[in-house]
Amino acid sequence: MGYGYKLKENQDPKEFHAQRIEGFEKISDKLFEIASLLRKAKSDTKKYYEENPDSYAVVYGTDLIQDYLDDIIELLKK
Numbered sequence: 001m002g003y004g005y006k007l008k009e010n011q012d013p014k015e016f017h018a019q020r021i022e023g024f025e026k027i028s029d030k031l032f033e034i035a036s037l038l039r040k041a042k043s044d045t046k047k048y049y050e051e052n053p054d055s056y057a058v059v060y061g062t063d064l065i066q067d068y069l070d071d072i073i074e075l076l077k078k
Contacts (some may be wrong), residue, residue, distance in 0.1 A: 041059070041060045043059060044059060044060075045059040
């Protein structure tokens, strides 16, 4: 099971493995950032709808975000 990443010229396999494993830490950091941004977006959206009770405006594209997350989940299930 692999995705065919190209090795850098003369790259040691252990170095390559370490970089791939480090990628998971970077993803974890991004997930933490996303969680924070989601809380803010939810708060902003609530505030907007309170101030504009008749609005049908989409403040943040949650449908698109959910689609992206579903794609990520599928990638990780393989």
